[in-house]
Amino acid sequence: MAKNLVLWLVIAAVLLTVFNNFNESAESHRLSYSDFVSEVKSGRVEKVIIDGYTIQGQRQNGEMFETTRPALSDPKLVDDLFENNVVIEGKQPEQQSIWTQLLVASFPILVIIAVFMFFMRQMQGGGGKGGPMSFGKSKARMMSEDQIKTTFDDVAGVEEAKEDVRELVDFLRDPGKFQRLGGHIPRGVLMAGSPGTGKTLLAKAIAGEAKVPFFSISGSDFVEMFVGVGASRVRDMFDQAKKNAPCIIFIDEIDAVGRHRGVGMGGGNDEREQTLNQLLVEMDGFEGSEGIIVIAATNRPDVLDPALLRPGRFDRQVHVGLPDIRGREKILKVHMRKVPLGEDVKPELIARGTPGFSGADLANLVNEAALFAARASKRTVGMDQFEKAKDKIMMGAERKSMVMSEKERLNTAYHEAGHAIVGRLMPEHDPVYKVSIIPRGRALGVTMFLPEEDRYSHSRQSIMSNICSLYGGRIAEEMTLGKEGVTTGASNDIQRATSFARNMVAKWGLTDELGPLLYDEEESDPFNRGYGQGAKPLAEETQRRIDAETRKIIDQCYSKAEQILEENRDILESMCQALMKYETIDSKQIDQLMNRESVTAPGGWVEESDKGDDTGAKAESAEPSVDTDEPSDQSDSSGDQGVDPDVPNSPDNNLH
Numbered sequence: 286m287a288k289n290l291v292l293w294l295v296i297a298a299v300l301l302t303v304f305n306n307f308n309e310s311a312e313s314h315r316l317s318y319s320d321f322v323s324e325v326k327s328g329r330v331e332k333v334i335i336d337g338y339t340i341q342g343q344r345q346n347g348e349m350f351e352t353t354r355p356a357l358s359d360p361k362l363v364d365d366l367f368e369n370n371v372v373i374e375g376k377q378p379e380q381q382s383i384w385t386q387l388l389v390a391s392f393p394i395l396v397i398i399a400v401f402m403f404f405m406r407q408m409q410g411g412g413g414k415g416g417p418m419s420f421g422k423s424k425a426r427m428m429s430e431d432q433i434k435t436t437f438d439d440v441a442g443v444e445e446a447k448e449d450v451r452e453l454v455d456f457l458r459d460p461g462k463f464q465r466l467g468g469h470i471p472r473g474v475l476m477a478g479s480p481g482t483g484k485t486l487l488a489k490a491i492a493g494e495a496k497v498p499f500f501s502i503s504g505s506d507f508v509e510m511f512v513g514v515g516a517s518r519v520r521d522m523f524d525q526a527k528k529n530a531p532c533i534i535f536i537d538e539i540d541a542v543g544r545h546r547g548v549g550m551g552g553g554n555d556e557r558e559q560t561l562n563q564l565l566v567e568m569d570g571f572e573g574s575e576g577i578i579v580i581a582a583t584n585r586p587d588v589l590d591p592a593l594l595r596p597g598r599f600d601r602q603v604h605v606g607l608p609d610i611r612g613r614e615k616i617l618k619v620h621m622r623k624v625p626l627g628e629d630v631k632p633e634l635i636a637r638g639t640p641g642f643s644g645a646d647l648a649n650l651v652n653e654a655a656l657f658a659a660r661a662s663k664r665t666v667g668m669d670q671f672e673k674a675k676d677k678i679m680m681g682a683e684r685k686s687m688v689m690s691e692k693e694r695l696n697t698a699y700h701e702a703g704h705a706i707v708g709r710l711m712p713e714h715d716p717v718y719k720v721s722i723i724p725r726g727r728a729l730g731v732t733m734f735l736p737e738e739d740r741y742s743h744s745r746q747s748i749m750s751n752i753c754s755l756y757g758g759r760i761a762e763e764m765t766l767g768k769e770g771v772t773t774g775a776s777n778d779i780q781r782a783t784s785f786a787r788n789m790v791a792k793w794g795l796t797d798e799l800g801p802l803l804y805d806e807e808e809s810d811p812f813n814r815g816y817g818q819g820a821k822p823l824a825e826e827t828q829r830r831i832d833a834e835t836r837k838i839i840d841q842c843y844s845k846a847e848q849i850l851e852e853n854r855d856i857l858e859s860m861c862q863a864l865m866k867y868e869t870i871d872s873k874q875i876d877q878l879m880n881r882e883s884v885t886a887p888g889g890w891v892e893e894s895d896k897g898d899d900t901g902a903k904a905e906s907a908e909p910s911v912d913t914d915e916p917s918d919q920s921d922s923s924g925d926q927g928v929d930p931d932v933p934n935s936p937d938n939n940l941h
């Protein structure tokens with residue numbers, strides 16, 4: 286459409302010039318005004334046409350000429366002309382330029398129309414990203430077969446998923462042959478799995494292995510404010526794909542268009558439904574033998590419209606899960622190929638210490654480690670850097686320059702020590718990995734627990750223990766600083782503990798009182814809280830029973846945590862002191878503290894003290910910009926991690 290705009294302007298300009306010159310004689314030549322006057326006086330001029338400042342004339346011998354009179358008026362001219370019997374013709378100024386005038390008058394309107402159309406098209410994705418990678422109106426990006434360098438070797442740790450899609454490569458390489466040999470022709474594949482597990486990567490690798498073009502678009506690109514745009518994009522995309530077959534169409538975040546129809550959004554969403562319908566029509570419309578495979582990715586397969594999953598559409602599901610310890614090791618190795626590694630680096634150790642990390646997290650880990658090494662001007666990336674990178678990703682970046690008052694530090698130290706001690710002494714609780722009162726992200730301090738191995742489910746006891754350790758922070762503050770000294774630091778702990786307790790009652794079926802029933806299915810559709818699939822409004826009586834039972838669990842856990850901290854008050858004090866001194870302590874120091882032994886300095890401590898181990902030194906090094914950087918609700922999260930509020934639904938939450 287950019288081209289169209291230019292075209293409009295060019296046409297307008299050409300027309301203007303043409304009409305302007307319409308009446309100009311081709312042969313006339315120019316004279317200076319004084320030459321003209323002298324020719325008049327010498328009687329050689331027969332006729333003039335005066336048109337504003339322009340004077341066209343004809344000599345006795347028939348020659349045409351033209352001159353421009355000066356802006357100063359020359360009253361003698363008319364006399365001279367009459368004296369020499371020159372025929373004078375006037376001209377209505379508009380006469381020659383009626384077209385010109387029309388055009389001039391309408392020119393701004395034309396420009397406005399052109400600009401308007403330009404933006405309309407822009408919004409519809411026409412000129413969109415531009416360049417050779419985009420095509421038509423569909424907004425999808427195409428990578429040709431020689432642009433794709435990704436192969437199956439780049440995708441690690443998801444062996445089952447790789448096996449599941451291997452057949453697609455055979456099909457894409459030679460669709461006809463595949464069909465003759467009687468293979469079941471795939472059309473749509475749904476890749477389901479958590480964010481960052483490599484769905485996009487795997488889809489690209491299929492294209493890379495089969496050496497076919499790869500069209501990619503995100504579901505959210507289809508959803509526009511103008512009804513019909515999304516549907517036309519879908520149509521365009523399939524048209525383009527058919528021209529480039531065999532090829533892969535990859536639709537990321539299919540849930541943006543493919544959500545269950547008729548629920549949510551307060552009474553339907555025409556645009557989204559139209560888009561989805563168009564997608565279904567297109568999926569039905571091509572023959573498998575054409576060699577197009579549509580791969581869609583989502584991390585919410587549960588919210589998809591069942592129509593999408595019918596035979597002939599996305600009838601094949603590939604689960605791309607979080608990698609296990611072996612998978613993590615393999616993924617780390619893939620990404621470590623790109624950095625110079627120190628001798629001491631052991632991918633298997635890093636893999637063990639990173640449960641729950643996705644492929645994207647691991648790629649990020651290697652990247653962060655390389656950055657730490659670069660900052661320290663190291664030639665290779667060593668285990669130290671990987672440790673630091675891991676802490677940064679798991680606990681958030683350190684904000685060393687943030688100045689905390691001594692009182693706040695003390696408060697945070699008691700709070701974190703409380704979490705750590707209760708966590709340490711409760712059965713089936715994940716071991717304490719690190720306790721720190723260095724502010725990170727939005728938190729003033731962090732207690733990090735780390736399971737010894739990957740966990741796929743949680744026992745009732747482990748959830749109860751988790752609730753206990755969550756309250757440990759608040760209780761420790763209250764015990765040492767008194768009721769009046771308690772801060773808002775525990776707000777996030779309280780929120781999470783409550784959520785665990787409530788889920789135990791209403792979702793995980795872990796209480797005798799209410800039994801193994803699902804009482805509320807929040808979030809089956811985030812846009813549609815409360816009325817999702819399967820949710821039923823609860824009777825007031827049931828609500829009350831759930832609340833009472835939740836309260837019971839919390840009271841039980843609270844007193845258990847209180848009891849533990851009272852019995853180990855001396856450890857609470859010594860751990861607080863160790864934290865005030867070292868700021869961060871590891872499992873080794875925690876072991877010593879729990880055994881009431883003297884505490885040795887944590888690893889890397891000497892280094893730390895160079896950077897300033899007391900508040901005074903920290904204040905000096907503080908950057909002025911940091912103050913404004915602080916979140917306004919920082920007091921709410923003091924002593925806590927600013928975790929995603931959605932997280933409490935999962936017991937996999939190791940930061941207190």
Ligand SMILES: Nc1ncnc2c1ncn2[C@@H]1O[C@H](COP(=O)(O)OP(=O)(O)OP(=O)(O)O)[C@@H](O)[C@H]1O
Pocket residue numbers: 439440441442443479480481482483484485486487537582584616619643644645646648
């Ligand atoms: N299994 C894996 N093997 C190697 N690298 C991986 C793997 N999974 C993810 N990565 C790394 O993480 C990056 C992001 O992964 P990718 O975009 O494929 O994830 P995704 O599942 O599509 O995520 P999302 O759901 O957020 O779109 C990849 O470019 C790659 O560097």
Ligand SMILES: [Zn+2]
Pocket residue numbers: 700704758759774775778924925926941
């Ligand atoms: Zn806390």
